[in-house]
Amino acid sequence: MAFAAQHSRSHAGPRPHRFRRARGQQKTTRDRVVDFVIALILLLIVVAIVYPLWFIVIASFSDPAAVATGQVNLVPKGFTLAGYAKILTDGRIWTGYRNTIVYTVIGTLVNLVVTIPAAFAMSRPEFKPRRIIMFLFTFTMFFSGGLIPSYLLMKQLGLLNNMWVFILPGAFGVYNMIIARSFFEQSIPEELRDSARVDGVSYFGFFFRIVLPLSSAIIAVIGLYCFVGHWNDYFTGLIYIRNQDQQPLQNILQMILLANQTEQGSAGMTAAQSQNFADQIKFGIIVVSTLPLLVIYPFLQKYFNKGVMIGALKG
Numbered sequence: 001m002a003f004a005a006q007h008s009r010s011h012a013g014p015r016p017h018r019f020r021r022a023r024g025q026q027k028t029t030r031d032r033v034v035d036f037v038i039a040l041i042l043l044l045i046v047v048a049i050v051y052p053l054w055f056i057v058i059a060s061f062s063d064p065a066a067v068a069t070g071q072v073n074l075v076p077k078g079f080t081l082a083g084y085a086k087i088l089t090d091g092r093i094w095t096g097y098r099n100t101i102v103y104t105v106i107g108t109l110v111n112l113v114v115t116i117p118a119a120f121a122m123s124r125p126e127f128k129p130r131r132i133i134m135f136l137f138t139f140t141m142f143f144s145g146g147l148i149p150s151y152l153l154m155k156q157l158g159l160l161n162n163m164w165v166f167i168l169p170g171a172f173g174v175y176n177m178i179i180a181r182s183f184f185e186q187s188i189p190e191e192l193r194d195s196a197r198v199d200g201v202s203y204f205g206f207f208f209r210i211v212l213p214l215s216s217a218i219i220a221v222i223g224l225y226c227f228v229g230h231w232n233d234y235f236t237g238l239i240y241i242r243n244q245d246q247q248p249l250q251n252i253l254q255m256i257l258l259a260n261q262t263e264q265g266s267a268g269m270t271a272a273q274s275q276n277f278a279d280q281i282k283f284g285i286i287v288v289s290t291l292p293l294l295v296i297y298p299f300l301q302k303y304f305n306k307g308v309m310i311g312a313l314k315g
Contacts, residue, residue, distance in 0.1 A: 055073075056286050057287060058072060058074070059076075061081070062080070063078025063079075064276035064280045068276045068279070083281045083283065086260055086281055087256060087281060087288055092247075092256065093249070093252055093253070093256065095252065096251070096252030097249055099246060099247065099248050100231060102163070103163060104231050106167055108223055111170075111172075114171045114172045115173055115177050115180060115222060116212075116219065120181075120207055122177065122181045123181045123184035138174065140174060150169075151239065159240065160242075161241055161242055161243045161246060165236060165240045166236050166248070170229075180215075180218050184215070187215075188214060192210055193206060224297075232250065234254075236248075237251040250289065260281055
């Protein structure tokens with residue numbers, strides 16, 4: 001009977017896990033079709049995202065008339081730097097770059113100094129008032145005083161025509177704090193705090209000596225969010241700044257565009273020529289304003305790719 005049982009097991013066919021492994025190594029025609037469709041969809045998405053950016057770059061180097069008539073598709077035609085010459089020879093753009101770099105660097109540092117400690121405090125279960133404080137924080141995400149009360153507040157605080165209007169009102173971001181809090185709750189083991197308590201480490205020591213070194217990913221992600229937000233800030237300069245020497249880059253580029261439209265209109269150009277040249281300046285302005293971000297992003301990409309998974313379900 002033992003021999004019969006062994007003989008029956010030997011002819012019972014492959015074990016289930018072996019069968020699944022062998023089947024996983026061989027793709028059927030249906031699997032190949034699905035893979036092809038997925039790859040095609042992803043390729044179309046990439047083209048839909050990359051081509052508009054590429055078109056802006058080549059259009060900024062092309063003859064405005066060729067761009068207007070649809071002759072520019074994949075490569076520049078009628079290579080010219082007239083648009084960049086108009087932009088870069090205007091002395092105001094360097095003032096805008098200087099102001100934006102100052103506002104962005106200081107603003108990002110202030111954001112991190114304020115947001116990261118607050119997120120750590122909100123992540124600690126022994127901090128009893130955190131639910132009430134979190135509700136108050138979240139409330140500000142849905143309700144605000146409005147534009148006119150905000151303007152009057154900035155005026156009373158003396159922030160009009162002041163660089164700190166770009167930094168202090170948005171120093172604390174509730175959304176960024178929630179992201180950082182989720183990171184601390186899920187990625188910092190409670191055993192680390194227990195070990196630090198046994199060694200006599202205070203909360204400040206635990207935060208600065210243990211938590212921060214383990215939080216490079218979330219710091220880079222929050223820093224990137226804040227950096228891009230400050231760099232692209234256009235509304236603040238438009239509403240609260242009247243002194244051109246304190247205007248950020250985005251507002252300076254708008255003034256350059258409007259000034260060149262007026263100059264070309266009064267220089268004897270036809271309406272079509274003036275509009276085409278204005279469009280070329282627009283393309284150049286987009287490249288000039290986004291180039292620093294494109295240069296910085298590759299250095300933070302590895303942190304950003306890790307940070308986007310913060311808050312995801314962990315199995």
